[in-house]
Amino acid sequence: MILSSKGLDIKPSSTLEITAKAKQMKADGIDVVGFGAGEPDFDTPDHIKQAAIDAINEGFTKYTPASGILPLKKAICKKLEEDNNVKYEPSQIVVSNGAKHCLTNTFMAILNPEDEVIIPAPFWLSYVQMVKIADGVPIIVKASKENNYKVTVKDLEDALTKKTKAILINSPSNPTGMVYSEEELKEIADFAVKNDLFVVSDEIYEKLIYGDEKHISIASFNEDIYKKTIIINGVSKSYAMTGWRIGYSAAPEAISKIMSNIQSHASSNPNSIAQKAALAAISGDQECVKKMKVEFDKRRDYMFSRISEMPYISAIKPHGAFYVFVDLDEVLGKKYKGEVIDNASVFAKLLLDNEKVAAVPCTDFGFDTHFRLSYAISMENIEKGLDRIEDFLDNLE
Incomplete structure (x- = not known):
């Protein structure tokens, strides 16, 4: 067979x-x-675990909407506006079974067979496999150590073809720990807009930045790049909730609708109890x-x-x-x-x-x-x- x-x-x-x-x-x-x-x-912090226990005791153990419960989506919107200076409506948010699931949904929503995705190397190893699952073609662009393992617009220009559909940015990065500066991100944003490309921005490590560095979401610069960006984030790394499997995406509504439809057939919905825990994490004390x-x-x-x-x-x-x-x-x-x-x-x-x-x-x-x-x-x-x-x-x- x-x-x-x-x-x-x-x-x-x-x-x-x-x-x-x-x-x-x-x-x-x-x-x-x-x-x-x-x-x-x-x-996992106690107040987050308690929210899950309360959800179980209250019988919150049934199906939820495919893209997540409304209170959690509202909390995510509030977080994105306050922390990242980007404004989204709940209809633009899809809560998934971890950020990995969000990324897979994203590529399945935006790619057609043979569409190319530029992936800066070094990269988190799952990116390449996710693009392949969605029938896309990963185009690896190797960043130099001299540039702190970050790609430049010149690197992106050299990789650009008629089939290029998206660029993937991961800041802070796994595996390097490098953070793209505001100037670097603006240059990438301008390049994406100029060439009509999506930017998939994996920001899962955003709260773990040290020293004088700061996290900036590429979608925050202007309306043009906002319409081209799919933000990926979640609660796994920041709140020690890797096993709870809750991630989320923020994207143009048309893309989010496709992602929700795909998810409804793939997994029905994210875990109901874990969604309540994620709500407590995002909206609760950040100490x-x-x-x-x-x-x-x-x-x-x-x-x-x-x-x-x-x-x-x-x-x-x-x-x-x-x-x-x-x-x-x-x-x-x-x-x-x-x-x-x-x-x-x-x-x-x-x-x-x-x-x-x-x-x-x-x-x-x-x-x-x-x-x-x-x-x-x-x-x-x-x-x-x-x-x-x-x-x-x-x-x-």
Whole structure:
């Protein structure tokens, strides 16, 4: 029997795979330090959990409208206006089963077969697979380290064709932690408007920005780019709610209607109980976010400082999210116990097998010379894991 060629072309998530392997090793009694985490290690705040418990006790356990409950959509609109200076109506909001679901809905709503989507590399590995699922063609544009792993308009111009339909921007970025400046975003916005392109703006890490950097939504500049932008966001990262699976999109009403229709057939609606929890998160006290951010900032400083002192590897200090993107250029070609390290995947395998440290090789992120370390783990484990990485590097031949 012949299976779906498109389905066979979709690759599994390497980040989830390495995290699962590390968890299994831990379950087997092995002392593993896992740097693969794409989720905060904090518990969901109590007032958010209580909202879910109240929803259950009140019997709020039935179907909801496909695109989400009205109180939550109104809260999202209020948040977008106050935090991001963009005004939306509830009819422009689609609440989905996580930001991943929002992105998949987006590409299915805007793409026709062979439409191209420009994806700056390094990128979150699921973007490419999502575009393929929607019959689109991912066009990878590699950003330079010299430009802090951010694409320029010149890069976009070089990738532009008659089939280009959209540009994907992720700021703060997974895996680099880089944040696009207002000037950089304005240039991209002008380019998108000039060439009649959609901008898919993944802003899931917006509340985790450090130092003097600030988050700016590209849709906020003017009416022209507003009409071209699909904002993607959610509660997973900011409120330690990854397992609750609530994301949301904000887009022109015609696009949101298509996304809602697609979702109604794919999943009926987002989880009713989790929607009540998300409402409490977005409309409630934000002190919990600030506390997590302070702790992440401490870990960021420590991890970057340690990496800067290690031989052969380097990194640019991240401005957002909770990852450090580590350059292996000086490691490549060296040997560990006789085995040549010629890419990040080999490095990660040797590191896990010999030092019991799980790091994410970024081959599937468009950079096979880098790996990603998450600081969404305890400081104790960060210290232990970095000690082991340093030992590994000290033993290279």
